[in-house]
Amino acid sequence: MITAELQFHRPGSVAEALELLARHGDDAKILGGGMSLVPTMTLGLARPEIVISLNHITELRVIAEDAAAGTLRIGGTARHNDVIASPLVARHAPLLADAARHIGDMQVRNRGTIGGSVAHADPAADYLPALVALDASVVVRSTRGERVIPAAEFFIDVMATALAPDELIAEIRVPSQGTARGAYRRLTRVEGSFAIVNAAALVRPAGSGASVVAIGGVAGAPVAVDASTAVSAGLTGSALAAFEDAVRAACPEPFEDLNGDAVYRREMAVIHARRALLAAAGRAAAGVTV
């Protein structure tokens, strides 16, 4: 139960929100869809004195493409279901929609925002490995200016990010997948619960960049493993085995909790990384667009 009194602000513009953040910084928390913040507050794990809602800033919910730069721009308060339904996301970053489809349940996907999920940075969140695999960036703003932070650098540890107290997530910038093909796989005990491990693979055709699998749920931040060698070797038994060894090596001390011990989590990371990689490769080979 949220027992403390708090100040609630609902700015109508990003500028206004940034002013509030500049003034209150550490004492304030940003409210997107409330799907992470509210449970955290209910459990008493966060007790902000000031809550700044972004729900009345329409400019933050826009999904747009920057054709010149070849990037997709997803506003920080775009709901998960906005991402799932967006034709632009389907064209440029279907892997992201793939991941979004697994978030929580319908109610959560209707309310929750991509910026909220990224800022909360639960290590098992569905978006995180997809953003890392896609080489996306997090665009953050404050009254001090704008920073564009690569996802791989943005996520630091369990619920710890590069976001400063006076900054908000304005946008998620995703380079268009182009001819690369992605796949997302997750291990979860029931629909709607957080993944035990998850993996997002992006397979690029030869000569058009690295293929990668990013794995969530095992460490504080997504673990990226290069799969280029395995892909260029045709994912043969030995190439795949080497890739799997690389995944194992990248997960030296996996999380342990009631849903999985360390040994299990590491092997599940391997299996889901492999499954995501094979699925992405299969799509790439078949020329499927998702």
Place this chain on the structure above:
Amino acid sequence: MKQVGRRVTGLTNTQLAAGKGTFVNDVVLPDMAFLAFLRSPYAHARIRSVDISAAMARPGVIKVLTGEDAYRDLRPIPEAWNTREIGAKGVLWYPIVKDRVRYVGEVVAAVVAEDRWTAAAALDDIEVDYEELPVVTDPIKAMEPGADLVEPAWGDNLLITRDWIAGDVDAALAGADRVVTGTVRSNRITGVSIEGRGCVAQWDAFARKLTFWESTQNPHPLRSFLAETLNMSENSIHVIQPHVGGGFGLKQPPFQEEPVVAHAAMVTGRPVKWIEERAENFMATGHSRDTRFEYTVGFNADGRVHGLRIKVIADVGAPTALLGWGQSFVTGYSLPGGYDIPDTNVQLYVVVTNKCPWNAYRGFGKDAQSFVMDRIMDHVARETGLDRTAIRYANFIRPDDFPHSQPSGAILDSGNYQGALDKLLKKIDYAGFRALQAQAAAEGRRIGLGLGQELTPEGCAMPGALMISAYDGATVRVAPSGEVTILTGVTSPGCGNETAFAQIAADVLGCKLETIRVIQGDTELCPYGLGNYSSRGTMYGGSATQLAAQDLRNKLAEVAASMLEAAPADLEAADGTFFVQGSPDRSVAFNAVVNQVYRHTFGKHAEGVEPGLESTRYFRMGNIYHQPETQGRFSNYPAWPFGSSAVVVEVDPQTGMVKVLEYTLVEDAGTVINPLLVDANLHGAITQGIGSAMYENISYDENGQLQTATLMDYTIPTAIEMPMFSIEHQETPSPFTPLGMKGAGESGLGSTLGALCGAIEDAFPELDLRITDLPLTPNRVWQSLRTAPRKDGSGFGPSPSATGAARPAVAGAVEAIR
């Protein structure tokens, strides 16, 4: 039209589906204050002092109650089961603890404030000085000499032990072809009702009347318990049960919270509301099923079991007044299930620990009994090489062997286990499954079939226990308009028994179903009754309704007979009409007969009958034996429903993930009054069974800290995880109820546990795979698979051919992108 046996939709459906029910949190009174509980953060600690001054100083706080208040102004909470009567140890449990807390969640103080948030915030203001004491969490260690004690005065940690012996087990084991041993464990769980507990108390100091609304299953016993704890007269208390958003046994009193809320209303003069939070539900409402079984079973090559010894070790948490520990008693009491094993020894050890006490939860120990028997039968099948069905058939109690006595003295009323299993095997085409399995294997999919057999004693009556008995009452009333009201002592937590009562009364009275209204859950309207638990609602409430309705039918028939110039015995009644048997045109409307009773009381037709159309009757169940025989045994369950189920699962050998593909149940709870609502109950029971077997687990660390206090940590399934259910009924009527019903409230659950274990094992015929522990988490299944030896001695784990068939195809396709 005969109503009994029809698939009538629930009478409360529209109201509840529209969201127009009244639940306890919908009870809002003028000037109402809110109460919050401070609960122990320690599993075991001495309370040195409690300082409430800061809390009292917080604006909005009206009152803070501590153990000092409870010990001075209240009395200990009466026990739901009479422990002394059956040789168990008990404790004095006060509504608020004063000296020593024994589990995380035990009530230490209560704050009454102007609103919920202030009350909750003020909990942090209370300073309690705790001195931590040694914590008992492992039931095996708890039984060792010199173990730390949950209750120092007891001298050990055993709440009760029993050594039930039938025949000569040692001789039988010595004479058997083979003897094997095993250990299996069922997990600690709870029932997760969507609506938690909650109550509202209102004290009228001038009328000296306490009105108490609670999401409870047992309004009348609750009134008795409150009167005792509050030390006030019982007729000064009016308990009202609003709609209940799920009970499953866990809303059976007496809890600490109930008298505290009532007392708070009396000392503050304000109506007081308490609504439980989910974390409180997990830490204090009650757990169940945490049981370890060690068995030794002897058998011959033909699969017949000769000699069975089962040690039952139940971790029931801290001792309180709640009846939950009784579940472990029922597990032992109902062993060895539906099997005729003349030489059986059941050794029961009920161990207390510094954990949340058990409270009743659907299954009530019968689930654990069915689980261990299924595991034993599958074990014997594996050892003999015989089919799992053959072992069950070879050992079933025969239909003509009833009544049958268990080692505990339990007397099974009736049954036809062979019949149910026959129906099941036919329904699922048991013989055809191997072909399906082979076909799936060819696609790289591992599927397996498991069998479950359940025996679910119902209608419990415990010696000396006020709340737990085998009777109940009903009033049936016909108004001058001809409309009928039924008032029952049993209650409905949403299971639909009110609809069954209307069906029963409609048939007896011959009135139209839609003219009947059912009222339950109000101690000032309804006859004294014991509420709902142990599948008793329709069995006892329905039987009482039938008796009361029959009184009115007899009276109305006498009047109608006079009107039709026929003999009462020659009359029939249906759909609102009385008519002469064989001459439907010689008829009179039901309402016209009623009219004679009310308006022509001194007229020709009604002058011979007593005025009024109301009858209250109590039904007393048979097959209860409380006067102990020579061994001190008694028989407290009169009705023994049973069922057979089959489940098909698919297992991912690489991850240990189990998906339930099909679930089929043939259940037999005697006569079915409403197949639609019984099916709905069974859907819920199967879901709770699958949920508890596969997903749910209450976990404590070694310090007795609860690790699963949210629904994020305690995983429950939803409809998405469930297969479609296929259900068939067999009806072996109870010899002891007028219509033959036995109670179906808990049916369908017990057979899920063993069936799922067996199905997973069956998916890997090449392995000597033994699933012994619940829940069947992916991690645990994966671990069991990789360490299971292959029968051909070629190593461990599933054979590779069946673990990744999709791989070559995909890898081949990848060539295209190189």
